[in-house]
Amino acid sequence: MSKVDIFTLEIIQNSLQAIADEMFAAMIKTAMSPIIYEVLDMGTGITDAQGDIASSGSGAPGFIAVLDKAVKRILAQHAQPGEIEPGDVFITNDPHSGGGVTHLNDVVLAMPVFAGDRIIAWTANIAHWNDVGGSVPGSLSTNAGDIFQEGLRLACVKLISKGRPIRPVMQILRSNTRLPDFMEGDLWAGIAAVRGGAARIVDLAAKYGVDLFLEAVADFMVLGEKVSLAALKDAPRGRFTMDELQDDGQTLRVIVEINDGGMVVDLRDNPAQSAGPHNLSRDGTVVAAQMAFKAVTDPRAATNGGTFRPLTVLTRPGTMFEAQSPAAEGFYFENLIRAHDLILRCLAAHLPERLPAGNFASICGTFISGVHPDTGRAFTLVEPEIGGWGGEAGRDGNSAVYSGMHGETYNCPAEVCEARYGLYVDCMTLNDEPGGHGEFRGGRGIHVEYRVRADHTLLTCGYTRSNVPPWGLAGGADGSLNYIEVVRGNGATERYSMVSALPLDSGDVIRIRTASGGGFGDPAARSRAAVLDDLKNGYVSAEIAKSVYGVTG
Structure with missing residues (x-):
């Protein structure tokens, strides 16, 4: 006392x-x-x-x-x-x-x-x-x-x-x-x-x-x-499992157990650490589990060391979630968000009143470097991208926001990009590719185009959810995909999700598309008024409104 x-x-x-x-x-x-x-x-x-x-x-x-x-x-x-x-x-x-x-x-x-x-x-x-x-x-x-x-x-x-x-x-x-x-x-x-x-x-x-x-x-x-334990009081007790196929063909596995003492997240049964830079330290995995734990307990309450006392995280040395030295970790963030998303997907079906469908779930790290043609100074654009969140019971998903790991962060304004980096921003809008349909649809990702201003510019990127889309929930459809297209000066188009130091020349265009979130609920249950509003705002095309939702303008 x-x-x-x-x-x-x-x-x-x-x-x-x-x-x-x-x-x-x-x-x-x-x-x-x-x-x-x-x-x-x-x-x-x-x-x-x-x-x-x-x-x-x-x-x-x-x-x-x-x-x-x-x-x-x-x-x-x-x-x-x-x-x-x-x-x-x-x-x-x-x-x-x-x-x-x-x-x-x-x-x-x-x-x-x-x-x-x-x-x-x-x-x-x-x-x-x-x-x-x-x-x-x-x-x-x-x-x-x-x-x-x-x-x-x-x-x-x-x-x-x-x-x-x-x-x-x-x-x-x-x-x-x-x-x-x-x-x-x-x-x-x-x-x-x-x-x-x-x-x-x-x-x-x-x-x-x-x-x-x-x-x-x-x-x-x-x-x-005390706040964490109180929030878990009404959560279902049990041992829940999830296996999920990834972009690279590997399967990730998690076991989540909720009991009266708290939550145990078991990530031991996962692939060996990568020979490349896609590894995560044990501490990084604990961070991913802590963020998921916070999402399912009391996301609005203040956070401190006591918040996570009821959480236990199990990993195994030598795996992608407890990589050992000298493993490369440059693109750790994609494994971080894979662990976070896997835990949430494991629990979403059991806590539908607390958790939405899948979001674009990638940092979508974009790195463009070169020499600014106006100043002669070297520059490096470092840009995590924004995307769509999943629909949830009672509301559509948010459009063009960061992943749960990034939280209170913002995209870089076009004016700042053009002033500080050797690029023009030709397009910055919502992604119009179909996906995420549901009674409550997933939010939209973004469509951004950077036009390169100088030869010998380099592009590096690390995107996941480029082959396996964000998951729908309660009958909702999966979302769309994250990827980059490079449109060369001669019109040739190349598609990437992971690439390092790709040479670019003046006039080449880097076209970024991030995913829509998954939908929540049967699309047939979406109200006509909501679909018409989607049409008006460009969230769906007339073809999708008719073929998926049965609504014509």
Whole structure:
């Protein structure tokens, strides 16, 4: 039983949330790269002294879930007295030894917060850096056979010591990127964020007293666990299984068990780790399971370390969901979202009131690099794409939003693309390809066309759901597919879902199409008024309205 009144506890907990949000604002206002300040492919958070998430800012949920794991790895690797001091800032990105969880482009900065001589919290952030070296611009190659080909590895390295930058580390960072100015700008934005957050926490602890502050954080963790258990109270008990065919012909398997103590996700019976870059660390798999767990419990409630205490995740070393060093992980994000989507599909038929049909379920990572014809400067466009979500009981799916792993992020505006990159944006609209029909239809994906302005431009992409579409639910139809077409200057068309450093010339067009979500319910049950509205807004063609829904205009 807490000795502190509930109002004071609430004030401290809400203050931590405000601090995490302030850190987020500091990063987006000072970062150099559009992938951070426009797309918001980043996240901020605060952990307790042991590294458990105490409060999260905005940004990609899958990123925020990385921060606690990175801080815990820093603590483990710097466990000797005096190795962590006031004013220190650590940097890490290595999924095998640094708690980076994801891939080398996603860089974590973490700062201990001291009260006297003891750590009372950590501030942390993560952001996608445009280039960290490796074999290709943007550092992501579909041909990478090990992590050494993907760029600079940073395993819990001290970047700033007692407030002063460690010059050799700064030099190493600058020397291992093709875009040093962007790297340095994004780095200092992240440093400013963790420093600002740390100062606010020091003030907060001084105002209420360190012991009360620590008690409030611990109380918040207990509340997180209680909320999750309460949300599972009415969930069906049992052992549920799902096998799903993937684009590459492999089958993925999951067992989900819900019992009175919580949820167990078993991903041990899955293929061996890939010889290419499509692997996921165990910590990354835990992130995917945590995001699915949050979706089926209480997605609107605040999240902290206690939220996931009722969740157990089982993996097996050497598989694609617990890849061992030196496995390449550049395109980890597709395995991350495959695990997330597989868990949700396993549970959707048993929780139709909580979960929708399948969404486009791919990060659809698009990377275009070259030299800007107006400035002569190297550029790398890094763009996760938006797509359609599945229909659900009572409503149509959302159109043109990010996957569940990306959350509160945005696509890069056409004006910014044209100014910062050597491209013209000729088209940005909803995808009109058929799919996702149902009583409640799936949301639409997008159709974007980039026209290349200079020779020797390179395209890399990593899309899944390019052969196996998003799944329908309760009689709804499957959605459409994710893919890229390259239209050459002579009119020839090439189709891709995974490609690395594809040469492009001036006038070539990169045509992106992302999937519609799956439909929910029998299409014959869709109201005539809804179909006519779809026709008016261009969501369905007159042919589909007649052949699928039996409605003519």
